[in-house]
Amino acid sequence: MTITAVKRRFEFVGGSSDKFWEVAINGNEVVVCYGRNGTSGQTDTKTFPDVAAAIKHAERRVAEKVKKGSRSRVTGRQEQGKAS
Numbered sequence: 001m002t003i004t005a006v007k008r009r010f011e012f013v014g015g016s017s018d019k020f021w022e023v024a025i026n027g028n029e030v031v032v033c034y035g036r037n038g039t040s041g042q043t044d045t046k047t048f049p050d051v052a053a054a055i056k057h058a059e060r061r062v063a064e065k066v067k068k069g070s071r072s073r074v075t076g077r078q079e080q081g082k083a084s
Helices: 051-067
Strands: 002-014 017-026 029-036 042-047 071-082
Touching: 002 051, 017 051, 029 051
Parallel strands: none
Antiparallel strands: 002 017, 002 071, 017 029, 029 042
């Protein structure tokens, strides 16, 4: 089975806000990086019991960001390796 990392970037620019939020799913982990545009931001990692739970969590967070007005930018899909 091939393990891939999909990273999505969202940006919110409005008023005095100029923020980014990125989410990446790496197997059963969800890595979120957020902060002001132009900075490296802060990173949080959550581990889930399985890949399906990680995907569900990431999709829920993405829906929250879109609902609040963030705009999506797909930053890439990267092959991480192969599991035996």
